[in-house]
Amino acid sequence: MEKDHLPTFPTIDKCPSIGREKHTVVADMDGTLLRGRSSFPYFALVAFEVGGILRLLFLLLASPLAGVLYYFVSESAGIRVLVFATFAGMKVADIESVARAVLPKFYSTDLHSETWRVFSSCGKRCVLTANPRIMVEAFLKEFLGADLVLGTEISTYRGRATGFVLNPGIVVGNNKAEALKKAFGADAPDIGLGDRKTDYPFMKLCKESYVVPAKPEVEPVSHDKLPKPIVFHDGRLVSKPTPFMALLTILWIPVGFVLACLRIAAGSLLPMPVVYYAFWALGVRVYIKGTPPPPAKKSTGQTGVLFICSHRTLLDPIFLSTALGRPIPAVTYSLSRLSEIISPIKTVRLTRDRVADANMIKKLLEQGDLVICPEGTTCREPFLLRFSALFAELTDELVPVAMTNRMSMFHGTTARGWKGMDPFYFFMNPSPAYEVTFLNKLPSELTCGAGKSSHEVANYIQRMIAASLSYECTTFTRKDKYRALAGNDGTVAEKTANAKKIMGC
Numbered sequence: 001m002e003k004d005h006l007p008t009f010p011t012i013d014k015c016p017s018i019g020r021e022k023h024t025v026v027a028d029m030d031g032t033l034l035r036g037r038s039s040f041p042y043f044a045l046v047a048f049e050v051g052g053i054l055r056l057l058f059l060l061l062a063s064p065l066a067g068v069l070y071y072f073v074s075e076s077a078g079i080r081v082l083v084f085a086t087f088a089g090m091k092v093a094d095i096e097s098v099a100r101a102v103l104p105k106f107y108s109t110d111l112h113s114e115t116w117r118v119f120s121s122c123g124k125r126c127v128l129t130a131n132p133r134i135m136v137e138a139f140l141k142e143f144l145g146a147d148l149v150l151g152t153e154i155s156t157y158r159g160r161a162t163g164f165v166l167n168p169g170i171v172v173g174n175n176k177a178e179a180l181k182k183a184f185g186a187d188a189p190d191i192g193l194g195d196r197k198t199d200y201p202f203m204k205l206c207k208e209s210y211v212v213p214a215k216p217e218v219e220p221v222s223h224d225k226l227p228k229p230i231v232f233h234d235g236r237l238v239s240k241p242t243p244f245m246a247l248l249t250i251l252w253i254p255v256g257f258v259l260a261c262l263r264i265a266a267g268s269l270l271p272m273p274v275v276y277y278a279f280w281a282l283g284v285r286v287y288i289k290g291t292p293p294p295p296a297k298k299s300t301g302q303t304g305v306l307f308i309c310s311h312r313t314l315l316d317p318i319f320l321s322t323a324l325g326r327p328i329p330a331v332t333y334s335l336s337r338l339s340e341i342i343s344p345i346k347t348v349r350l351t352r353d354r355v356a357d358a359n360m361i362k363k364l365l366e367q368g369d370l371v372i373c374p375e376g377t378t379c380r381e382p383f384l385l386r387f388s389a390l391f392a393e394l395t396d397e398l399v400p401v402a403m404t405n406r407m408s409m410f411h412g413t414t415a416r417g418w419k420g421m422d423p424f425y426f427f428m429n430p431s432p433a434y435e436v437t438f439l440n441k442l443p444s445e446l447t448c449g450a451g452k453s454s455h456e457v458a459n460y461i462q463r464m465i466a467a468s469l470s471y472e473c474t475t476f477t478r479k480d481k482y483r484a485l486a487g488n489d490g491t492v493a494e495k496t497a498n499a500k501k502i503m504g505c
Contacts, residue, residue: 028129188205
């Protein structure tokens with residue numbers, strides 16, 4: 001039957017996008033604005049990030065029932081099963097947090113290029129979707145510039161989702177048409193975009209309507225064409241959890257956790273000169289480029305070298321030590337108690353008191369080499385955050401180090417979760433990898449000792465590291481990251497002191 005209806009509307013490639021600045025567009029989401037026609041991966045992301053592996057398992061077990069209902073009974077019935085299996089009992093605030101910090105990264109990688117060409121050309125943009133509005137609104141408004149999002153409304157009780165939906169139910173079929181009438185009244189939108197028969201009721205209400213054919217080979221929109229780049233994102237999963245990937249993740253986690261414990265034990269208990277070889281034997285790849293400087297000689301009064309590292313995970317100093325074959329103490333703004341216990345190197349917390357931190361770093365340099373990550377927090381994307389300039393004032397013995405890593409299943413960083421699990425998640429990857437690139441020591445004429453300001457030195461080193469990694473320099477800070485991902489500035493008050501504890505590596 002669906003094929004008989006397709007000729008009713010022309011395909012999206014026939015839609016002109018020039019001169020649409022004053023036009024209003026209304027687009028469906030799955031299969032239209034996004035290339036993928038299934039919303040399961042995004043429900044799975046919410047299930048795992050909020051409810052953990054057991055909620056993901058529950059959703060996966062419920063998905064066959066959802067599929068049967070969706071294809072043989074009604075779209076509405078199938079989506080209701082996914083909503084219940086995902087949301088029942090979850091805190092609304094947790095769902096909103098995942099929608100803001102996790103989902104945009106995955107949505108942005110699947111934008112349909114033809115639909116985006118038309119959607120982005122219009123002055124007013126509306127999205128009409130069967131997905132729960134709470135899941136999609138943050139991405140659509142913040143990153144795609146949508147003015148209005150009409151989606152399914154979930155039922156809540158005392159700040160938690162019940163798993164049910166509010167009347168009129170799932171926004172699909174005639175419910176989409178009714179939602180459109182309610183939002184626009186007699187003023188019909190200029191363009192309607194959909195991809196399936198259940199989109200036709202709302203498409204018929206628009207002045208022009210176009211069908212998006214099911215063409216998975218269509219290239220997604222490149223990141224440089226998005227109105228706003230995604231610099232920060234959170235969540236543990238690297239890949240979109242399709243049903244197969246969700247099953248694979250569930251089966252791998254018990255095995256991966258045991259493997260992670262073995263890898264962490266090897267790094268913590270073995271002498272540092274042999275950790276490199278132990279990591280390779282356990283599937284952890286460490287690649288070393290450049291020539292590191294020799295250790296400082298205390299007998300000659302030589303102070304230690306300060307290694308300036310880009311910050312990818314809290315394991316950066318450990319892999320630097322692994323590459324050097326000797327433990328290098330690290331100064332950090334924050335570290336969980338568990339991470340301190342299992343760390344094979346000495347870690348020293350900074351207090352955010354500039355004078356106290358400067359004195360402490362100077363004393364540590366008198367004892368030998370030291371490593372610091374002046375970004376103050378991690379960034380997953382190919383960007384470098386602003387470098388704090390304090391380190392440049394303390395020594396002229398500066399060696400930039402470009403750090404990058406590879407993770408195939410789990411991210412080893414988090415802004416919303418417990419940081420004590422960061423090293424475990426990193427080492428739970430089947431074959432994680434780190435690349436440590438030692439750049440040339442900073443020439444004396446470019447240091448503060450030669451009259452350069454600390455900010456000039458910090459910015460120069462940031463550009464050096466960015467150039468070696470083909471990354472982009474930014475002025476973003478830790479506060480920017482935590483405001484975007486966690487809704488706070490990255491600080492919490494200490495319970496026993498007046499000082500502030502910094503939340504983030």
